[in-house]
Structures are given as structure tokens and as C-alpha cells.
Amino acid sequence: MVLKIFFPQCCNIADSGLLIGHWIPGHNSAVVLAVVHYPFIPGQVKKYLNQMQSQSQVHLTVLGSWSMPKEGKEGMDSFLKDLSTIFPQKCWLQLSREIGKTGFTCQVVQNDGKLLQDRKEKNDDDSSEEDKIIFVHYDQRKVMLSQLHPVQEVSQKSEIEPSELRLVFQTVAQSQPLFFLDKYDDGPLKLTHWQSEGREASIIAELLKQASVPVCIFLTWLLSLWHWFCSFRILHSWPVLFISSKLSTCVQSGYRGVHFKTVFSPQKAATHMDFMRKANIFVSFLVDIALGLLLVSWLYRENRISKLADTLVPVADRVAKELQELLEWLMGAPAGLKMNRALDQVLGRFFLYHIHLWISYIHLMSPFIERILWYVGLSACLGLTFALSILSDIVALLTFHIYCFYVYGARLYCLKIYGLSSLWRLFRGKKWNVLRQRVDSCSYDLDQLFIGTLLFMILLFLLPTTALYYLVFTLLRLVVVLFQGVIHLSVDFINSFPLFAIGLRICRPYRLAEGVKFKVLCQEPGTPLHLMMEINPLKFSSVLQCYRTPTYSGYPKDSWAALSKKLFVGELIYPWKQKTTKTD
Amino acid sequence: MAEEEFTDINGNSISLDCQTHSAFCREFTVTAPKLSLRKVMVCTCFIWLFAYAIFFLTENTAVLSSAIILTLAGMMIHIHFVKVDHETLLIIGSLGIQLSSSYASGRESTTFIEMSKLKDIVINEAVYMHSIIYYLCILIKDPAEPETVASVVPLFQSSKPRLNCLVQVYRSCQEILAETR
Numbered sequence: 001m002v003l004k005i006f007f008p009q010c011c012n013i014a015d016s017g018l019l020i021g022h023w024i025p026g027h028n029s030a031v032v033l034a035v036v037h038y039p040f041i042p043g044q045v046k047k048y049l050n051q052m053q054s055q056s057q058v059h060l061t062v063l064g065s066w067s068m069p070k071e072g073k074e075g076m077d078s079f080l081k082d083l084s085t086i087f088p089q090k091c092w093l094q095l096s097r098e099i100g101k102t103g104f105t106c107q108v109v110q111n112d113g114k115l116l117q118d119r120k121e122k123n124d125d126d127s128s129e130e131d132k133i134i135f136v137h138y139d140q141r142k143v144m145l146s147q148l149h150p151v152q153e154v155s156q157k158s159e160i161e162p163s164e165l166r167l168v169f170q171t172v173a174q175s176q177p178l179f180f181l182d183k184y185d186d187g188p189l190k191l192t193h194w195q196s197e198g199r200e201a202s203i204i205a206e207l208l209k210q211a212s213v214p215v216c217i218f219l220t221w222l223l224s225l226w227h228w229f230c231s232f233r234i235l236h237s238w239p240v241l242f243i244s245s246k247l248s249t250c251v252q253s254g255y256r257g258v259h260f261k262t263v264f265s266p267q268k269a270a271t272h273m274d275f276m277r278k279a280n281i282f283v284s285f286l287v288d289i290a291l292g293l294l295l296v297s298w299l300y301r302e303n304r305i306s307k308l309a310d311t312l313v314p315v316a317d318r319v320a321k322e323l324q325e326l327l328e329w330l331m332g333a334p335a336g337l338k339m340n341r342a343l344d345q346v347l348g349r350f351f352l353y354h355i356h357l358w359i360s361y362i363h364l365m366s367p368f369i370e371r372i373l374w375y376v377g378l379s380a381c382l383g384l385t386f387a388l389s390i391l392s393d394i395v396a397l398l399t400f401h402i403y404c405f406y407v408y409g410a411r412l413y414c415l416k417i418y419g420l421s422s423l424w425r426l427f428r429g430k431k432w433n434v435l436r437q438r439v440d441s442c443s444y445d446l447d448q449l450f451i452g453t454l455l456f457m458i459l460l461f462l463l464p465t466t467a468l469y470y471l472v473f474t475l476l477r478l479v480v481v482l483f484q485g486v487i488h489l490s491v492d493f494i495n496s497f498p499l500f501a502i503g504l505r506i507c508r509p510y511r512l513a514e515g516v517k518f519k520v521l522c523q524e525p526g527t528p529l530h531l532m533m534e535i536n537p538l539k540f541s542s543v544l545q546c547y548r549t550p551t552y553s554g555y556p557k558d559s560w561a562a563l564s565k566k567l568f569v570g571e572l573i574y575p576w577k578q579k580t581t582k583t584d
Numbered sequence: 585m586a587e588e589e590f591t592d593i594n595g596n597s598i599s600l601d602c603q604t605h606s607a608f609c610r611e612f613t614v615t616a617p618k619l620s621l622r623k624v625m626v627c628t629c630f631i632w633l634f635a636y637a638i639f640f641l642t643e644n645t646a647v648l649s650s651a652i653i654l655t656l657a658g659m660m661i662h663i664h665f666v667k668v669d670h671e672t673l674l675i676i677g678s679l680g681i682q683l684s685s686s687y688a689s690g691r692e693s694t695t696f697i698e699m700s701k702l703k704d705i706v707i708n709e710a711v712y713m714h715s716i717i718y719y720l721c722i723l724i725k726d727p728a729e730p731e732t733v734a735s736v737v738p739l740f741q742s743s744k745p746r747l748n749c750l751v752q753v754y755r756s757c758q759e760i761l762a763e764t765r
Contacts, residue, residue: 002608002679002764004678004679132608134679163700164699515696516696517694518679520609520674529609529676
């Protein structure tokens with residue numbers, strides 16, 4: 001077996017002493033975590049290790065000795081061998097450096113005092129045995145902070161045994177309490193590890209940590225107030241619920257509430273995924289607010305609101321006028337088609353009356369529109385997503401007539417299609433058996449057949465007229481749905497984009513590790529193989545996939561084929577968000 | 585430390601560089617030929633002549649500037665994402681196998697496969713366009729059932745060396761695997 005020793009880079013130039021670390025069970029490898037310097041009292045080292053072990057849950061042991069040559073300190077070899085009797089181990093490593101060489105030499109002493117690899121003896125033998133040691137150098141800080149993907153938490157016991165590298169990462173991350181002792185601490189022991197030059201900390205981060213708990217408690221209290229307000233019975237009556245489920249602003253605010261609940265919960269995030277979710281939501285919330293404030297500052301300058309209101313009414317008027325012209329065109333002979341004149345006139349007048357109602361409604365509203373816009377624009381302070389949702393709602397309200405036309409057209413068309421299909425069955429001497437859910441043959445009377453055929457002919461000849469109206473209004477409706485869909489997608493994007501994870505990937509690539517990569521360090525004859533372990537950062541696509549916040553509306557559930565079938569049969573289609581609630 | 589000349593499946597010459605770091609650590613580097621200047625020149629000339637022809641017909645200078653931007657962007661994308669300069673296979677006994685490919689722009693993409701996940705290294709056959717080619721691949725164990733193969737990772741995907749080169753890499757890999765198992 002090949003012995004693998006994971007050695008921290010910071011200990012390369014440490015003074016002589018004892019190696020403290022962990023043997024990875026099941027694998028023939030050792031992780032060196034720190035070096036304890038001379039002079040030390042063995043009893044204190046054992047006590048310190050026991051204390052650390054209870055704090056970090058890592059089985060810490062003395063792995064062996066480390067000797068760094070200096071002038072005037074020769075003849076340590078016998079002393080190092082004697083140490084192995086003080087700290088009884090199955091395997092005792094003796095690492096040593098020589099002046100003028102970059103590589104280390106390593107001797108492994110088994111428990112019975114036999115030297116497994118003694119270079120002096122083996123020199124005349126074949127040297128295959130002596131090379132069976134790999135030194136893997138690692139950056140302790142980066143390995144401690146990084147998170148291997150796919151994420152597998154320490155606490156959750158899965159059936160799959162964690163791999164060796166994962167165990168190394170876990171060991172280094174768990175032994176964090178070991179790294180708190182630095183050289184400014186007065187203690188019986190002097191250690192070398194990545195923080196031994198002084199502890200790494202930031203005052204701002206510590207202050208924020210201290211402040212975050214009371215702030216979270218206060219915000220949770222505010223949230224509970226909001227929930228109490230939402231739980232009034234009047235808000236749960238049918239019309240309010242129905243309307244609020246249709247308005248995207250209400251849906252967005254409910255969603256924001258759920259987000260706040262996760263972010264402001266006073267409990268500490270237990271797992272890495274929880275922490276990342278919290279951070280992602282928090283950062284995207286901040287960015288959302290910032291974008292919203294930018295929008296507000298742009299909107300409320302230079303009297304833009306009133307300009308907007310002044311353009312909005314003429315636009316609505318214009319749309320209504322265009323619709324009127326379209327209807328008049330349809331009532332004649334559109335594209336040279338000859339329609340059923342009576343039905344055409346009836347439908348056209350019906351829709352014209354609707355448009356008339358709509359125009360009067362708009363004109364009734366027009367004095368108040370500026371004020372409404374002014375107040376609605378303030379909602380952008382809550383975030384860009386709110387502003388976009390409100391825009392979507394305004395579009396939905398302003399195009400309500402198009403929606404109405406579409407529904408009328410679709411219902412009429414649907415009725416005709418169903419009538420035609422059942423009469424077509426009658427025409428062929430068949431009927432739909434509801435109990436068995438299939439088409440059975442049936443013998444009809446002569447009268448039934450006569451009436452049925454007559455109705456079939458009438459419906460068939462009237463179909464093109466209705467189909468034309470249906471087609472035109474469906475196209476109009478689809479334009480509106482497309483616009484709303486784009487708005488919903490952008491809101492969704494802002495809500496779910498993992499900004500924090502992307503930022504972490506850019507600024508601290510080692511924090512999210514996909515794996516490791518090895519580099520062979522320069523090779524000197526007579527020394528074991530030295531490898532450098534670097535962290536391979538996660539790909540951007542996997543960051544997106546892994547940390548995307550789940551949202552309420554996904555992509556359209558229906559495929560394009562299902563959608564076009566629905567359109568052909570005349571079933572109502574809804575914007576994406578509402579459709580998901582509809583299918584439930 | 586031996587460098588030998590081989591050819592890839594299209595007959596272009598590639599070089600295989602074997603480095604033995606120790607008894608159980610070897611590195612194989614397959615270097616593809618460099619981006620030939622003639623090809624780049626021909627491609628650029630073709631695009632620019634085409635753009636000039638369109639410019640001659642339409643008299644719109646935007647065509648020329650967009651052609652320049654297009655060639656520059658296309659070249660950057662080509663050397664950054666498409667053109668692989670050399671591919672390296674580093675096999676370390678009892679630790680794992682590392683595959684890395686470095687692109688012409690210097691970008692490197694690396695994956696490391698641990699020994700515990702690795703089942704074997706084999707030479708496989710594949711139908712590629714109208715011919716049958718050989719390629720070296722790593723078989724990955726299914727973590728739930730160690731006997732079955734969960735996935736296959738092909739090696740030297742962009743340089744595609746011929747069988748004689750693959751056999752050489754295969755033999756030395758198998759030596760190391762047999763030694764350290």
C-alpha cells in the first residue's frame with residue numbers, strides 16, 4: 001500500500017517538533033494538521049489533544065516527529081526515535097528536511113520498533129519500497145473553508161461511504177478549534193498552522209454577527225404582526241382570495257413574506273445549503289431594493305409620472321379605436337371572405353358595444369390616473385420585482401376588454417366545435433357512451449337524424465364566422481400573454497438568481513469546490529513524491545443549477561403541442577402563473 | 585521522459601510525452617499540432633472578401649466593421665473554447681487519475697477521479713462518422729453497486745490518437761493500477 005501524507009503548506013518551514021493530525025480510517029493516509037514545537041511536556045500535549053478532540057469531534061493523534069535542521073542542533077535523531085515510545089502509535093512518521101533540499105525524507109517506524117523504510121539500508125536494494133510515500137501539500141485555509149460538491153453534510157449518514165478526499169476536507173474543516181491558538185497566546189504549547197501568525201478576523205464581520213441576532217428577532221416580530229394581519233377572516237373570504245390569487249403583486253408579496261421568514265429566522269443556518277439559501281435570498285433582496293430605488297429616483301424626477309399618465313390615456317383610447325376599426329373590417333368582408341352576414345352583424349355589434357363601454361370607463365378614470373400612478377410608483381421602493389408585478393397587473397387591467405373578447409370568442413367557438421363533433425357522430429350513426437367512456441354505435445330515429453343533420457349543416461356553415469372572430473381575438477390575447485410572460489420571467493429571474501453564490505465563485509473560487517487538482521512538484525532523487533493539491537472551483541453552470549432559489553412559477557407546464565391543441569379546440573389559455581393554480 | 589511521434593485518426597501528427605515521476609506516478613501528454621497560420625489566414629481572407637463583396641453591392645460600411653468584429657470574436661472563441669493545445673493524463677497510484685486539457689488560449693479544465701470511484705481503464709471501439717475508431721476510457725463504478733459500471737469517461741477526446749499510441753498509454757496505466765491495487 002502507498003502511504004499518503006496530507007501536509008499543510010504553512011508547516012513547510014516550521015521549527016522541529018511533533019506532528020499532530022488524524023489517521024483517516026479505512027485509507028492508508030494521514031492528515032497533518034499542525035506542528036507542536038519543542039520544548040513541550042508530553043502530558044500537556046496529551047491533555048491539549050484530548051480537549052481539542054472533545055471540541056472538534058476529530059480523533060486527533062500525534063502522528064510523528066518533524067525535524068527542521070538548524071545550525072548547531074545536530075544529533076536529534078535518537079531523541080526523535082525515543083519520542084515514539086512516549087506517544088505509542090501503530091505507525092510513527094519521522095519527517096525531516098535537509099539543508100539545501102526542497103523535498104522531505106520520511107521514515108516510518110512500526111509499533112514494534114522496526115524501521116519500515118530506512119534509506120541507508122535500502123540503498124543497495126532496489127528502491128521500489130522507499131518510494132511508496134506520497135506527500136500531498138495543501139493550503140490549509142482554503143481546504144478548511146471550501147465546500148466539496150455535491151454537498152454531503154457530515155451529520156446526515158448516507159449509505160455511500162464518503163470518499164477519501166471528502167474525508168480529508170471534513171477533517172480539516174472540523175478541526176477548526178485547533179487553529180484558534182496563535183503565537184500571541186501565552187500557553188504551554190506553541191503550534192504552527194495557518195493562523196499561527198495571528199488570528200484572522202474582521203471587526204465589521206464580528207459586529208455584524210453580534211448585531212444580526214437582535215435585528216432578526218425584531219424583524220421576525222414584525223413578520224408575525226404582518227401574518228396576524230393577513231389572518232383576518234375578511235381576507236379569507238372568497239372574492240378577496242380569488243382576486244389576490246389573480247394579481248401578481250399579491251402573489252409576489254406572499255412570496256416575499258416566505259423569503260423573509262427563512263432569512264430572518266433567529267436560528268443559525270445548520271447546513272451549508274441552508275446558509276447559502278439564506279445568503280442568496282438576502283443578497284437578491286438587497287439588489288432588488290437597490291434596483292427599485294434606482295427606478296423610483298428616475299421616475300419621480302422631471303415630472304415623468306404626469307407625462308406617463310398623459311400618454312397612457314391616449315394609448316388606451318388609440319387601442320380601443322384600432323379595435324373598433326378591426327371590428328368594422330371584420331363586419332364587412334374581411335380579406336375577401338364571404339361571411340354569414342346576420343351572425344357577423346350580431347357579433348360585431350356585441351363587441352362594438354363592449355368597446356364603447358370600455359372607452360367610457362377609461363374616460364371616467366382619466367382624471368385619477370396620474371394620482372394612482374404616483375402612489376403605485378412608490379411601490380417600487382419595495383423592489384423592482386414589485387414594480388414589475390404592478391406593471392403586469394396594470395397591463396392586465398388595461399387590456400381587460402381584450403380578455404373579455406377572447407373569452408366570448410373562445411366560448412362560442414368551443415360550443416360550436418363540441419356541437420359539431422357530437423353531431424358528426426350522430427351523422428355516422430354513433431354516440432358517445434359516457435359510462436364506458438367510448439364511442440358506441442346507436443340506431444337513431446328518422447326524425448332525430450333529420451334534425452341532427454340539419455343542425456350539423458347550420459353549425460358547419462356558421463363555423464367560419466365564429467372561427468374568424470376567435471382567431472383574431474386569440475392573436476390579440478396571445479400578444480398580451482406574451483408580454484405578461486416576459487415580465488413574469490424577469491421577476492422570476494430576479495427572485496431566483498443565486499447572486500451570492502455567483503459572487504462567491506468569482507471572488508473566492510476556493511469556497512465552492514468541485515474537486516481537486518494535483519500538480520507534481522519538482523522531483524529530487526531520493527525523496528518521496530511531492531504533489532500539490534489545489535482546489536478546482538465549481539463551474540458557473542453548476543453553481544446556477546445547485547443554488548437557484550426555487551420559485552412559485554416554473555416554466556410553462558404545457559408543451560407547445562398541448563398549447564396549440566388547446567387553442568384549436570377553444571379551451572381558455574391563461575398566463576403561466578395563473579395556469580399552475582388552475583390545474584391544481 | 586520519452587517523446588514519440590504518432591498520428592491521430594485523421595493522419596495529423598501528434599506527439600506523446602511520457603513522464604515518470606516515480607514508480608506509481610506517470611504523466612502522459614498528448615500534444616496536438618498548433619493552430620496553423622495558413623488556415624487562419626485563408627479563413628480570414630475568405631470572410632473579408634465575402635464582406636467586401638456585400639459592401640460593394642450594398643455600400644454599407646457596417647458590413648465591413650461587423651465582419652472584422654465577427655472574425656475577431658470567432659477567433660477568440662475558437663482558441664478559448666474549441667482548440668485544445670494539449671491533453672494530459674496524470675495517473676497517481678492509489679490516489680486517482682487526473683485529466684486536464686489546456687486550450688490554445690491557456691485556459692485549463694481539469695477533472696480528478698479518485699481511485700475509489702475508478703473501476704478500470706479500457707480501450708473501447710466507437711463508430712465515428714463513417715469509420716470505427718479506438719479510444720481510451722475510464723470506467724466509473726456505481727457507488728451503490730460496485731460491480732456495475734455507472735459511467736464512462738473518454739480520454740484524449742479532442743486529439744483522438746490512433747491505437748498504437750493508446751496501447752502504450754494503456755499498458756503503463758495498467759502497470760500502475762495492478763501495482764497499487
